[in-house]
Amino acid sequence: MTVTEHWFGEGIGTEYFALVTIGAGIGSGIVINDQLVAGAYGVAGEMGHISVDPAGPRCHCGTVGCVEAIASTKAILDSVRRDTGRSDLDFDGAVRLAREGDRAAWGAFARAGHAIGVGIANLVNLVGPERVVVTGEGLDTYDLLGVHITEAYAAHCFKAAARCPLVLRPLPWEVWARSAAVIGIQALFP
Template sequence: MAATRPQRAPITSPAAATVFSTVLTQGPVSRVEVGRRTGLSSAAVTKAARPFIDAGYLEELASEERSGPGAGRPRSPLAIRADREFFIGVKITGDDLIGVVCDLRARVRATRHRALTSTAVPDVVAALAALVAELAAPYRDRAYCLGVAVSGDVDQVGGVVRYSPFLRWRDVPLGDLLAEATGLTVRLENDVKALAVAEQWFGEGIGVSSFALVTVGAGIGCALVVDGRLVTGARGVAGELGHVPVGGSQPCHCGGTGCVEAIASTGAIVARSGLPIDEAVARARAGDEAVRAVFAEAGHAIGLALAAMANLIGPERVVLSGEGLDAYDLVDEHVRAAFTAQAFGSVAECALIIRPLPFEEWARGAAAVSIQALFRP
């Protein structure tokens, strides 16, 4: 007979979600401090925390002694029991699958790669299910959720990949297909938004109310966090910085013209230089002026797009990532010059943070989407 799984996270109210997420991202932290940071009363914090303690998601650490006049009773900080539940995250690329197992703090416990011999939907589903089975085996009694990150237009609520240019998919009900194949609860998300969730809760976004994550590589992606919330838009495609027009006549795969992605993506640089990307980088670094001009135009386009985005939402920082950062030295000065010239007023003071992240971090982002979704009322 199958083992009875323990009680899941008892999210029953916005207060419960707030208390848990505060301890998750900022703990260990005392109830008093949780109340101070969230505006909840001490009684509300205690009421919200108790079910999490009973279900094994939170624990009370040893009391911290306090000193001085009016110090009062010792505090018992609340902390996450990170191994209470595990989450599987998978990043789908055109060539392979990258999978991770994460604990509740989004710390990676295991990693697996699986090459894709085909991007046909049935083949990808089968390969992903096999990868998940490998990853989940040691955690079967505490791994309930699968997060999947894929590029393109993703309907997170419906679990549908509306359009993924690199996989050549349209209207694929991937969430349902994977739920049936794996038996897990599946959360599907655009890959850049998934990476932003991980950064918001566990990385550069901690303590920042508004930031943008921009990825440079095969595509130009962007995810926006404003007032502490990931911006999805009415149809889930908010933040498509790669398809902001910045001038020029280059056609884009989206059907538009002059998009950032048509000028600054890896494929655009390859097409415009006539060279494989590694050779283009090597020649540019060696001083080939024609190839350097291709990278300069790419950097200028990225800088203009960043400034347009920053002028609209005013982020505290912009985090730049993606596989294209391997050649960032060739575009950096052009990105910053265009950004500074086009940014309005104090927007130019927005910090640009360069943060190279391997594909395992994108898979971790997919797991983080499941973690975040689990603790919403």
């Protein structure tokens, strides 16, 4: 998806670009010098596993306080269920509670937004992209996450890095298929 967005979307004309996905997981892709970075072990861009809270919840990866352990849809739902005592809630119910002003539900989304913002700031401080696109199925809840993402991002970016804009870009599900096609084309015509 990062390559597709770099070739055809918000990344056109950039040499340093990042895409962050929020939702069931938290991930990112990075472009440096006009090339997608895979890393030596194929895990470059695992922003979801940056630890942003040493006192935070244990992540499925085994570490504590990862962005994903705080901000994935499952992590938010688990937090809302625990803090409200409502084990029957699904994610839509948690969203509804937060939008209706339930403090516990709202707090789970605030913590998630903060974690995402800090994670993006760490990525931007490290790589220095010209632009970051934020997308994924989690954008449906941006009204609950957004202010917390942008505030944490601004507070944790280092000096000039804060000039890197965050662009919200809802992308339809078929973009994942289009992205696979782009990777195939790239492999055929290097």
